[in-house]
Amino acid sequence: MKKLIYLIALVTCCSFLISANKKENFNPKKIGLQHVGNTNLWVDANEVSVLDYEEMMYSVNNGNYTPVLTKDELFVDTKGIEKNLCSELKDKSKIPLLGISRAQAEEYCRFRSWAISRVFGKNLPKQTFRLITEEEAKSVKSPDNNSGNCIGAINQKPKSIIDFTSNADEWLAGGKAIVNGKIVNDNEVNISRTGFRCCLEY
Numbered sequence: 001m002k003k004l005i006y007l008i009a010l011v012t013c014c015s016f017l018i019s020a021n022k023k024e025n026f027n028p029k030k031i032g033l034q035h036v037g038n039t040n041l042w043v044d045a046n047e048v049s050v051l052d053y054e055e056m057m058y059s060v061n062n063g064n065y066t067p068v069l070t071k072d073e074l075f076v077d078t079k080g081i082e083k084n085l086c087s088e089l090k091d092k093s094k095i096p097l098l099g100i101s102r103a104q105a106e107e108y109c110r111f112r113s114w115a116i117s118r119v120f121g122k123n124l125p126k127q128t129f130r131l132i133t134e135e136e137a138k139s140v141k142s143p144d145n146n147s148g149n150c151i152g153a154i155n156q157k158p159k160s161i162i163d164f165t166s167n168a169d170e171w172l173a174g175g176k177a178i179v180n181g182k183i184v185n186d187n188e189v190n191i192s193r194t195g196f197r198c199c200l201e202y
């Protein structure tokens with residue numbers, strides 16, 4: 001009987017270790033990242049959503065994540081931004097986060113690094129999530145931007161980095177942004193139409 005109990009305990013322990021190791025295996029595709037060409041760059045397939053940002057704020061409000069910005073600085077004023085959407089959307093996971101500042105976008109990318117490290121631990125790449133640079137944007141942006149006069153839901157098309165500029169405008173690193181498919185300075189950005197993505201070198 002004791003041998004049977006010992007065997008059951010051993011099997012249970014081994015199963016737990018195997019599942020834990022599986023959990024720690026980092027796969028960028030499983031967290032919504034798309035590989036860019038022949039580089040080591042992985043970029044969010046879609047803009048960060050309203051729900052994504054709310055998850056960060058939940059961690060901040062519960063004292064789990066300590067941001068660089070204050071809670072007041074993290075507040076996103078989305079009043080009136082709905083008029084930029086093509087249709088009324090209920091699912092927050094499909095609404096691109098608009099009205100976001102560069103600093104808030106950078107904070108979210110820092111949060112992503114923190115959150116993912118808690119899941120994958122030592123197997124997470126040493127690099128952290130960040131905004132994409134101007135040079136990187138030139139290699140991944142679509143040559144044609146068909147965003148039109150309104151912004152649709154994310155995840156409407158098969159996930160592809162080819163659609164990088166086909167929805168909301170994008171914040172970039174280094175005081176730049178993509179507006180109507182062109183790289184411009186921050187002062188040319190209409191913040192009510194601007195979203196963002198994070199990227200990772202892996």
